[in-house]
Amino acid sequence: MRWPLFIGCVMATLLAFCGPSGAGQPERVFPGVSWATKSPAEAGLDAGKLQEFARRMGVDDPNFHSSGCIVRYGYLVYSWGNQADNSNWASATKPVLSTLLFFAIKEGKLKSVDDKVGDWGWKLSDKDKPMTFRHLANMTSGYACQEPPGAAWNYNDPAIQLYFLTLEKVFGKDINSAATEYFRPLQLQDGTIFSSTGRLITTSRDFARIGWFWLNRGDWAGKQLLPRKFFDDYMKPQVPGNLPLSVTKKADDYLGIGSYGGKPRPTAYGPGKYGFNWWFNVPEGGSAKPFLPDVPADIIMAIGHGGNFMVLMPSLDLVIAGRGDWGHIMPGTERVKFNANLKLLVDAAK
Secondary structure, eight states: OOHHHHHHHHHHHHHHHOOTTOTTSOOOOOOSSSOOBOOTTTTTOOHHHHHHHHHHHTTTOTTTOOEEEEEETTEEEEEESOTTOOEEOGGGGHHHHHHHHHHHHHTTSSSOTTSBGGGGSOOOOTTTTTOBHHHHHTTOOOTTSSSOTTSOBOBOHHHHHHHHHHHHHHHTSOHHHHHHHHTGGGOOTTOOOBOTTSOBEEOHHHHHHHHHHHHTTTEETTEESSOHHHHHHHSSOOSOTTOOBOOOSSOOOTTOOOOSSSOOBOOTTOTTTEETTEEESSOTTSOSOOSSTTSOTTOEEEEETTTEEEEEEGGGTEEEEEESOOOOOOTTOSSSHHHHHHHHHHHHTO
16 A cells, blocks of 8 residues: 555545544534534434433423424534424523624624723613623623622623613614624524514524534634634633622612513622623632533533523533423532433433
């Protein structure tokens, strides 16, 4: 055998199967009008464990109306339930608002995440005048709360309502029109994604495209739609682990804008684990327990009321978007269904 020819063949074979994800793994791809598919086995996943995951999500339980999909390497490798299920993702919407914030900065409509919210026509209280888009995206704005911006953590849906409404002012159009424009390269399969009230109303297979976009740090099919620096800087916890919880007892929505969901809630597991509307597994500083002990350190989550979730596992090239019985979230606790369900997906990739 001629060694140069042999080595060339070996290298060609390796290049065919080694993409950005690492040696021996398929090259990442991006969906067109619809997702390309592979079987779980072709994507290196255990089909039986994926079926068990769907069962745990309640695919056979009419009380849950569970549906979702699993993407690996950019291929749709497993789905369950009604793939045309086009309903509200609740608070799992919030990272999409931050994605649009980044597009506003890229397009020069804002200078940075530290632009002042009050510059967009709101009559903010003296306490709230220092408020920035960074504060809104990190749940530290202080809006409707006692504390000034940056002083305390509060899972604050009135402030998210302010975030959504201010982005509409920035774009000069409704949020769905802005999303349709900036997400056009993603070729959303099922059409428009936002309701008139700024809630994400879409299918899991389209929501998963936004997850795949984040997992690829702003790249889509070789085009950097958003600067990678945004993801390098902001795709990690932003709220200091030692930030105090808000002591607010009653919300003061003095702008009369309403709420994106519920009342402000100073949840104990926000500081150190939250940033730009994502929840992160490894706390800021890395000193405390992970959010979920039995899954990779690098996973990030979009979490919505009623069992609406999207989970990104960059080290496994996995995106999971689904509705169903994920189970309660008790950060740092092994014996909860949420942790066990995600561990099943990790085990499926072994």
